[in-house]
Amino acid sequence: xxxxxxxxxxxxxxxxxxxxxxxxxxxxxxxxxxxxxxxxxxxxxxxxxxxxxxxxxxxxxxxxxxxxxxxxxxxxxxxxxxxxxxxxxxxxxxxxxxxxxxxxxxxxxxxxxxxxxxxxxxxxxxxxxxxxxxxxxxxxxxxxxxxxxxxxxxxxxxxxxxxxxxxxxxxxxxxxxxxxxxxxxxxxxxxxxxxxxxxxxxxxxxxxxxxxxxxxxxxxxxxxxxxxxxxxxxxxxxxxxx
Numbered sequence: 001x002x003x004x005x006x007x008x009x010x011x012x013x014x015x016x017x018x019x020x021x022x023x024x025x026x027x028x029x030x031x032x033x034x035x036x037x038x039x040x041x042x043x044x045x046x047x048x049x050x051x052x053x054x055x056x057x058x059x060x061x062x063x064x065x066x067x068x069x070x071x072x073x074x075x076x077x078x079x080x081x082x083x084x085x086x087x088x089x090x091x092x093x094x095x096x097x098x099x100x101x102x103x104x105x106x107x108x109x110x111x112x113x114x115x116x117x118x119x120x121x122x123x124x125x126x127x128x129x130x131x132x133x134x135x136x137x138x139x140x141x142x143x144x145x146x147x148x149x150x151x152x153x154x155x156x157x158x159x160x161x162x163x164x165x166x167x168x169x170x171x172x173x174x175x176x177x178x179x180x181x182x183x184x185x186x187x188x189x190x191x192x193x194x195x196x197x198x199x200x201x202x203x204x205x206x207x208x209x210x211x212x213x214x215x216x217x218x219x220x221x222x223x224x225x226x227x228x229x230x231x232x233x234x235x236x237x238x239x240x241x242x
Contacts (some may be wrong), residue, residue: 005149006071008049008202013051015205018178018215021221023055023191025177026105026236028221030059030132033173040100045091047083048108056103058141065094089116096123103132106234108163109151118167123239131169131239135160137176137232141189145202160235169239176232177224180216185233208241 013019030036040060044052047064049071056062064083066072075083081218086092088111102121111117121131136146136154146154153159157174164171178185204210224236 005202006034006068009051010049010071010074012202012204013049015210016202017210017217018202019051021217022178023052023163024218025221026052026057026132026134027055029173029225029236031226034059034101034132036060037128038209041081041098042101042103042106043094043099043124045088045105045121046104046110047071047075050078050083052103053079056101060100063099065091066221086138089113089120091120091124094124097126099124100126100129101132102129105132105177106136108133109135109147109155110152110192114151114152114163114164118163118169118239122168125241129174129240132236133160133164134177134234134236137235138186141186142242143189143192144188146229155235157235160237164237164239165242167239169242170242171237171239173225174237175221175224176229176234177236178217178234179232180220182230182232232237 034229036059042060042062044056044062044064047053047066050064053064053075062079064075064079065086066075066083067085067087072083072085086094102124104121108114108117118131125131126144136151137156139154139156142154161171161174205213
């Protein structure tokens with residue numbers, strides 16, 4: 001990702017509606033669907049500034065990886081121990097057959113060979129382990145945001161399942177989320193394309209809107225994994241060895 005993306009993440013990941021509500025949605029999803037052992041061994045790959053690490057720590061002992069040095073320093077402070085720098089798809093030095101949960105939250109789209117990356121993660125799973133995956137949805141929504149974040153693709157359900165299957169995994173509870181605000185996001189992307197004014201800025205909106213969007217998005221914590229969600233900005237699944 002561009003350096004400015006990490007800088008904005010460090011500045012806003014505790015206040016931006018998207019980060020705050022998504023953490024609650026992921027925590028509820030894992031509580032219902034994760035079936036993790038007590039004191040699970042958890043690895044977050046591509047943890048950025050570490051804003052998800054306290055949430056993941058509710059479920060076990062967390063390790064993390066981040067390849068950007070400045071973001072890694074922030075994440076290490078939040079985790080209370082050194083965050084690793086092993087890159088995908090190889091994950092050098094990461095032990096095989098070790099983790100009960102690997103979290104890759106809006107990460108796989110950054111990797112050119114997504115199948116190789118998923119295969120490497122599969123090799124690091126302990127028996128019964130699983131991979132929590134979130135990715136951006138709908139290639140037609142490609143915008144300046146994807147460019148500055150160095151995405152290689154956005155996914156459909158079909159293309160994500162194809163990559164998961166090719167890696168020797170099977171998806172469970174795969175579906176959309178960030179669906180309630182999807183019409184607004186889709187409209188903004190379409191208007192940006194029409195007017196030629198696509199915006200890559202992801203700073204929070206004005207405080208009243210930030211609060212409103214957070215409340216709307218957080219409502220999905222009661223739905224994701226339980227109900228078939230309509231099209232959304234993102235896709236979520238738990239992948240297990242086939």
